[in-house]
Amino acid sequence: MIKQLENQLRNVRNATKENSPLIHCITNPISIHGCANMILAVGARPMMAEHPLEVEDITRTAGALMLNLGNITDARMESMRRSARVAMECGIPILLDLVGVTCSRIRMELARELIGFGQIQILKGNISELLAIAGQSFHGTGIDAGKEDAMTDENEEERRRIFRTFSQQTGSVLLATGARDLLVDQERCLILENGTTKLSGITGTGCMVGALTAAYLAQKDPFIAAVLGISVMGIAGELAERSSKGPGSFQIELLDAVAGMRQEVLEAKLRIRETEA
Numbered sequence: 117m118i119k120q121l122e123n124q125l126r127n128v129r130n131a132t133k134e135n136s137p138l139i140h141c142i143t144n145p146i147s148i149h150g151c152a153n154m155i156l157a158v159g160a161r162p163m164m165a166e167h168p169l170e171v172e173d174i175t176r177t178a179g180a181l182m183l184n185l186g187n188i189t190d191a192r193m194e195s196m197r198r199s200a201r202v203a204m205e206c207g208i209p210i211l212l213d214l215v216g217v218t219c220s221r222i223r224m225e226l227a228r229e230l231i232g233f234g235q236i237q238i239l240k241g242n243i244s245e246l247l248a249i250a251g252q253s254f255h256g257t258g259i260d261a262g263k264e265d266a267m268t269d270e271n272e273e274e275r276r277r278i279f280r281t282f283s284q285q286t287g288s289v290l291l292a293t294g295a296r297d298l299l300v301d302q303e304r305c306l307i308l309e310n311g312t313t314k315l316s317g318i319t320g321t322g323c324m325v326g327a328l329t330a331a332y333l334a335q336k337d338p339f340i341a342a343v344l345g346i347s348v349m350g351i352a353g354e355l356a357e358r359s360s361k362g363p364g365s366f367q368i369e370l371l372d373a374v375a376g377m378r379q380e381v382l383e384a385k386l387r388i389r390e391t392e393a
């Protein structure tokens with residue numbers, strides 16, 4: 117599995133740099149700047165447009181659409197509906213980041229509405245947000261995952277079963293972030309263990325995982341895009357931790373590590389395992 121996966125990761129990374137796809141993001145203002153820089157760092161082109169009267173035109177020209185529910189507003193809710201419809205008509209892949217569906221009824225209702233339009237290629241969130249959207253009990257508060265929801269050896273099998281069923285119902289690849297990241301589609305289930313607690317010390321790293329994944333999603337392989345989004349961020353976090361003094365320099369080093377990541381380093385540091393089928 118690993119050799120084949122490494123080739124797929126390399127091909128998608130190279131294609132992203134060669135084709136420089138436009139990535140249309142409708143996202144929160146807290147992490148918007150970090151998300152745009154992450155998309156640039158992997159060779160794609162960010163476009164952060166959210167006015168309801170212009171988003172359809174912009175989505176039509178994009179390689180992928182990222183919808184992030186953080187800090188939601190009426191205007192962005194309307195824009196997300198409009199852009200999602202256009203993307204689905206035009207076959208443009210969509211990533212929906214479920215920021216805060218654990219704490220906000222309107223976000224949960226909007227997420228369900230967007231999922232109900234048809235196929236969202238990737239549903240992403242922290243583990244509590246994924247449990248919530250799958251109709252399971254959860255412990256997250258605000259935009260943070262609950263400690264009780266963390267992935268463990270004990271709950272791995274049950275989670276795999278729950279999320280595989282939800283992936284079959286929605287047709288989406290599911291990406292749940294945390295110390296152990298979980299990636300599930302209708303046939304496969306991977307656990308990724310790269311990263312550092314320092315990634316939780318600056319705001320928006322989850323949103324940036326969404327932005328990286330959306331950049332790779334333009335190559336139209338959602339599972340590989342999600343593996344790349346989460347592993348590039350995790351490994352860059354490990355590298356940045358070594359060379360930074362605190363959250364300020366960590367933020368800068370993180371961007372540099374994403375932009376400068378060599379394929380050999382990615383392959384050498386990747387901590388990934390497939391769970392039993």
Ligand SMILES: Nc1ncnc2c1ncn2[C@@H]1O[C@H](COP(=O)(O)OP(=O)(O)OP(=O)(O)O)[C@@H](O)[C@H]1O
Binds near residue numbers: 310320321324346
């Ligand atoms: N304890 C940890 N150890 C290693 N990596 C971690 C840890 N916690 C989070 N990460 C990594 O940090 C990144 C963000 O994941 P997290 O689950 O914190 O997202 P989030 O809660 O949505 O973040 P935000 O709300 O700040 O955008 C992911 O790459 C994840 O793998």
Ligand SMILES: Cc1ncsc1CCO
Binds near residue numbers: 144259322
């Ligand atoms: C802090 C914060 N609040 C809403 S969105 C966001 C960015 C991280 O999700």
